[in-house]
Amino acid sequence: MAEQILVLDGVQHAYRRTVALRGVNLAVASGEVVAVTGRSGCGKSTLLHVAAGLVRPQGGRVELFGQDLAGVGDDERARLRRTRLALVLQFGQLVDELTGLDNVALPLLLDGHDPAASRRLAAERLERCGVADVAGVVPGEMSGGQQQRVAVARALVTGPQLILADEPTGSLDSLGARDLLDLLLAETVSTGSALVIVTHDNEVAARADREVRLADGTVASDVVLA
Numbered sequence: 477m478a479e480q481i482l483v484l485d486g487v488q489h490a491y492r493r494t495v496a497l498r499g500v501n502l503a504v505a506s507g508e509v510v511a512v513t514g515r516s517g518c519g520k521s522t523l524l525h526v527a528a529g530l531v532r533p534q535g536g537r538v539e540l541f542g543q544d545l546a547g548v549g550d551d552e553r554a555r556l557r558r559t560r561l562a563l564v565l566q567f568g569q570l571v572d573e574l575t576g577l578d579n580v581a582l583p584l585l586l587d588g589h590d591p592a593a594s595r596r597l598a599a600e601r602l603e604r605c606g607v608a609d610v611a612g613v614v615p616g617e618m619s620g621g622q623q624q625r626v627a628v629a630r631a632l633v634t635g636p637q638l639i640l641a642d643e644p645t646g647s648l649d650s651l652g653a654r655d656l657l658d659l660l661l662a663e664t665v666s667t668g669s670a671l672v673i674v675t676h677d678n679e680v681a682a683r684a685d686r687e688v689r690l691a692d693g694t695v696a697s698d699v700v701l702a
């Protein structure tokens with residue numbers, strides 16, 4: 477059986493009086509593509525933030541790459557997010573002042589890699605993601621689709637074992653969304669990463685290996701797709 481790289485066990489979380497997660501159990505194996513679906517407000521983004529170690533849950537246990545996150549400090553969490561984990565959000569969240577190339581090289585540079593080698597890897601990633609032409613362009617001068625492709629290139633440049641994506645196609649039209657999903661799935665499969673993708677889009681969910689549907693802060697169904 478494939479190694480489990482993310483395990484949520486009875487995870488609970490509330491923001492003041494709003495309960496977002498009420499005991500979520502979920503395990504993701506290496507290389508698996510899992511879609512997380514459910515109505516607005518059911519807790520999908522909170523689940524992703526807990527999995528990324530951005531939010532400390534008030535109850536239950538999160539195990540990431542075999543480590544109980546409760547015992548992992550903020551610096552080590554940040555290091556995990558830069559190296560073994562990647563986040564892709566609805567709006568690429570690129571650094572406005574940096575070019576496409578420097579945005580993609582950034583996680584490597586922050587992790588202390590050689591600058592020239594980092595930029596070479598970043599250029600290769602941009603090429604693979606079909607956006608080599610925006611290497612010298614800042615995000616404000618890119619289209620929404622180009623920004624999301626650069627965000628995918630940045631997410632994959634470190635060779636993460638797990639990619640957490642929150643509505644990564646949500647800001648794009650349907651054609652752009654399909655293109656970006658094709659890219660994300662192809663790159664995920666080719667690097668052997670696991671992908672957890674939060675989506676409202678049934679077409680996106682249908683292309684995953686598994687669909688986990690949340691309802692009111694719990695897992696309502698967890699189905700392996702053909």
Ligand SMILES: Nc1ncnc2c1ncn2[C@@H]1O[C@H](COP(=O)(O)OP(=O)(O)OP(=O)(O)O)[C@@H](O)[C@H]1O
Pocket residue numbers: 491492494495496514515516517518519520521522523
């Ligand atoms: N920072 C916050 N402060 C207070 N309440 C929050 C916060 N973030 C989320 N919530 C609440 O927690 C619940 C779950 O929110 P969450 O964003 O996880 O849901 P979601 O399924 O991702 O929603 P959507 O599909 O609309 O993005 C909602 O009731 C939401 O209003």
